[in-house]
Amino acid sequence: MSETQSTLQLILDSGEKIFSDHCDKKLLDQAEAGVFAENLWQQIVANGFNQLGTSGSGTTAEEMYAFIMQCGRFAVPLPIAETLLVNCWLEPGEGLYSVGVVNNGQIIDVPWGRKADKVVGVQLDSDVVFVVEQPAVVEQRVNLAGEPRDTIALPDDAPTVDVGLDPFAQLALTRSNLMAGALQTLLDLGITFAMERTQFGRPISKFQAIQHALAIVASEVAAARRAADAGVDGLQSERFIPEVAASKARIGEAVTVAAEQIHQIHGAMGFTHEHRLHHFSRRAWAWRDEFGNEFHWQQVLGNHLAAVGADNLWSFIATRG
Amino acid sequence: MLQFDRVSLDVDTETLRADVRGFLAENQAHFPKPNSDFVTGHDAEFSRKLGERGWIGMNWPKQYGGGERTFFERYVVTEEILAAGAPVSAHWIADRQSGPLLLRFGTEAQRQTYLPQIVRGEAFFSIGMSEPDTGSDLASVRTTAIKEGDEYRINGTKIWTTDAHRNHYIICLVRTEAASENRHAGLSQIIVDLKNDGAQVRPIANMAGGEDFNEVVFEDVMVPADRIVGEPGNGWAQVTSELAYERSGPERFLSAFRVFVELVRACGQHPAPHEAAAIGRIAAHIMTMRRMSISVAGMLENSKDVVVEAALVKELGNNFEKVLPEIARLAAPIGASRGAFRETFEETLLLSPSFTLRGGTREILRGVIARGLGLR
Numbered sequence: 001m002s003e004t005q006s007t008l009q010l011i012l013d014s015g016e017k018i019f020s021d022h023c024d025k026k027l028l029d030q031a032e033a034g035v036f037a038e039n040l041w042q043q044i045v046a047n048g049f050n051q052l053g054t055s056g057s058g059t060t061a062e063e064m065y066a067f068i069m070q071c072g073r074f075a076v077p078l079p080i081a082e083t084l085l086v087n088c089w090l091e092p093g094e095g096l097y098s099v100g101v102v103n104n105g106q107i108i109d110v111p112w113g114r115k116a117d118k119v120v121g122v123q124l125d126s127d128v129v130f131v132v133e134q135p136a137v138v139e140q141r142v143n144l145a146g147e148p149r150d151t152i153a154l155p156d157d158a159p160t161v162d163v164g165l166d167p168f169a170q171l172a173l174t175r176s177n178l179m180a181g182a183l184q185t186l187l188d189l190g191i192t193f194a195m196e197r198t199q200f201g202r203p204i205s206k207f208q209a210i211q212h213a214l215a216i217v218a219s220e221v222a223a224a225r226r227a228a229d230a231g232v233d234g235l236q237s238e239r240f241i242p243e244v245a246a247s248k249a250r251i252g253e254a255v256t257v258a259a260e261q262i263h264q265i266h267g268a269m270g271f272t273h274e275h276r277l278h279h280f281s282r283r284a285w286a287w288r289d290e291f292g293n294e295f296h297w298q299q300v301l302g303n304h305l306a307a308v309g310a311d312n313l314w315s316f317i318a319t320r321g
Numbered sequence: 322m323l324q325f326d327r328v329s330l331d332v333d334t335e336t337l338r339a340d341v342r343g344f345l346a347e348n349q350a351h352f353p354k355p356n357s358d359f360v361t362g363h364d365a366e367f368s369r370k371l372g373e374r375g376w377i378g379m380n381w382p383k384q385y386g387g388g389e390r391t392f393f394e395r396y397v398v399t400e401e402i403l404a405a406g407a408p409v410s411a412h413w414i415a416d417r418q419s420g421p422l423l424l425r426f427g428t429e430a431q432r433q434t435y436l437p438q439i440v441r442g443e444a445f446f447s448i449g450m451s452e453p454d455t456g457s458d459l460a461s462v463r464t465t466a467i468k469e470g471d472e473y474r475i476n477g478t479k480i481w482t483t484d485a486h487r488n489h490y491i492i493c494l495v496r497t498e499a500a501s502e503n504r505h506a507g508l509s510q511i512i513v514d515l516k517n518d519g520a521q522v523r524p525i526a527n528m529a530g531g532e533d534f535n536e537v538v539f540e541d542v543m544v545p546a547d548r549i550v551g552e553p554g555n556g557w558a559q560v561t562s563e564l565a566y567e568r569s570g571p572e573r574f575l576s577a578f579r580v581f582v583e584l585v586r587a588c589g590q591h592p593a594p595h596e597a598a599a600i601g602r603i604a605a606h607i608m609t610m611r612r613m614s615i616s617v618a619g620m621l622e623n624s625k626d627v628v629v630e631a632a633l634v635k636e637l638g639n640n641f642e643k644v645l646p647e648i649a650r651l652a653a654p655i656g657a658s659r660g661a662f663r664e665t666f667e668e669t670l671l672l673s674p675s676f677t678l679r680g681g682t683r684e685i686l687r688g689v690i691a692r693g694l695g696l697r
Binding site for chain 2: 191205208210211212215216219222223229230233245246247249294295297300302303305310318320321
């Protein structure tokens with residue numbers, strides 16, 4: 001266990017170092033203007049962080065998702081989660097890979113599809129994915145946070161691969177972890193701001209209304225973190241789909257509550273483009289909707305439990321892990 | 322930062338869980354109207370049966386009749402009993418709160434006197450904290466216990482004392498010295514025998530139609546001096562630890578659980594999309610809070626300080642216990658207006674205002690969390 005802990009800590013420590021040095025407000029603004037963060041990407045590749053969780057890397061899925069959570073904490077403007085999953089699903093490579101959802105003969109909402117060497121198209125309720133080499137961009141689009149979400153052509157002869165475990169749910173789990181990371185930063189920003197901002201002669205953190213707002217956010221952030229970890233643990237069990245469903249649905253709700261409270265605490269300053277708060281709040285908002293929103297996953301979980309039935313409901317909930 | 326570690330229950334707990342389920346199935350006659358609220362359902366016989374099984378005082382030392390089992394084992398028994406909606410109110414406070422308090426702070430004689438009775442399910446305790454003019458501001462209590470020779474003379478009134486008319490003992494927070502500049506000084510906890518010491522218990526009807534809580538009046542009630550819990554004057558430290566350490570259990574998010582069960586039953590095997598979403602939403606919250614509560618059990622097992630984490634679980638749990646009936650109400654199909662769903666829903670809704678009051682109000686808990694965040 002201690003060895004696993006130290007590998008994880010090593011990954012997180014070097015990740016934190018790289019992101020603290022390179023992933024600042026200026027980089028995020030540039031990324032939203034469409035500039036690919038080439039230097040940061042090279043740092044990630046050089047450290048092997050694009051290989052986490054692959055069979056040859058000697059690292060686990062748990063470590064991969066912990067790294068994805070950290071990417072959320074820093075709002076890393078790269079398709080790192082998508083590249084990691086593609087490297088887990090297909091023969092791992094050194095390129096930049098991305099993933100989207102197959103829709104009407106196209107692959108839509110592909111993060112940085114315009115830069116991708118390879119794009120994978122996933123489908124709802126299927127373990128089979130389409131693989132598109134040298135993808136053709138049909139349209140460049142962005143999500144609410146200004147993150148590229150492009151439309152890619154899906155050729156008729158695109159080869160398919162069975163990845164074995166619901167790929168759409170795996171992508172949802174990346175969003176759970178990204179959101180849990182961003183939520184941590186929202187809380188940190190809120191606490192810092194409240195302690196620095198003075199009104200009525202004292203820091204606003206001394207006002208009960210602010211303290212209660214931050215207590216609510218802290219509760220949501222803690223719940224989100226625990227839900228994200230539970231989703232990752234679900235990878236090892238036959239409960240994967242309902243566990244992912246619970247995590248994505250729960251964390252999406254946490255984002256709604258936390259982003260609202262943290263913006264309120266920041267006042268007009270947090271509403272400016274100059275402040276970095278919006279890089280996190282807009283991402284968290286956008287990620288709620290990617291790969292199934294709360295309602296989608298609530299239904300998945302609800303239908304599962306309806307089949308389990310009222311008298312076995314508790315048995316389902318009372319799992320050991 | 323606040324951290325709720327991934328904790329898996331030990332595989333051995335599965336045997337225990339199966340035992341508890343078997344026991345509950347045999348004893349369902351004791352709870353014809355299942356309710357997961359821990360205050361609802363006072364059944365001395367059922368509590369004695371739990372005692373026979375060794376499921377009260379589970380992690381207390383064997384010398385006092387305890388089972389020396391882990392916090393995880395206690396957790397499993399607790400959540401199973403609550404989820405089934407069994408009547409647990411009789412022994413609940415003694416098991417969760419009074420016993421641990423006596424173990425931590427009580428005199429050796431007190432431990433030997435009370436703990437074995439509690440473990441057998443034969444001694445039930447109430448909490449004497451609130452007073453007519455003392456709610457969240459607990460240090461403002463005015464009930465006095467004045468030493469006279471080998472006795473204390475108690476005067477004052479405690480209120481909202483759940484089951485004082487049914488239970489055997491009450492542990493009261495009292496002033497043993499006059500209030501001074503340090504308002505936390507001069508407070509003590511004292512055990513009063515509700516059957517024999519002459520305290521007057523007056524029932525207070527609640528809005529749900531129950532008569533579970535009371536006013537307990539002390540007029541020159543004399544009790545032996547050895548009823549002071551631990552050291553005289555240490556009451557504040559004792560009472561805050563008593564509250565802080567007992568806030569993270571499954572009773573803090575399962576009070577409305579039976580409404581969820583009846584919602585799933587009412588929606589049937591093929592729920593409409595909005596019904597399925599309501600079921601999934603409730604489940605996502607409960608699954609998450611349960612894991613957080615188990616994390617805290619793990620911290621207790623490792624003797625860690627859980628003040629803030631426990632407050633956080635209670636904050637999330639109690640708020641959600643109130644949201645759950647609301648989600649269920651809006652999702653319930655037409656036919657649910659008759660039968661078990663409606664009955665359970667209405668009973669729980671009427672109890673729900675108490676969920677964010679008892680054991681420390683939501684406002685107090687948010688203050689505890691804020692202190693943990695470094696804001697106070």
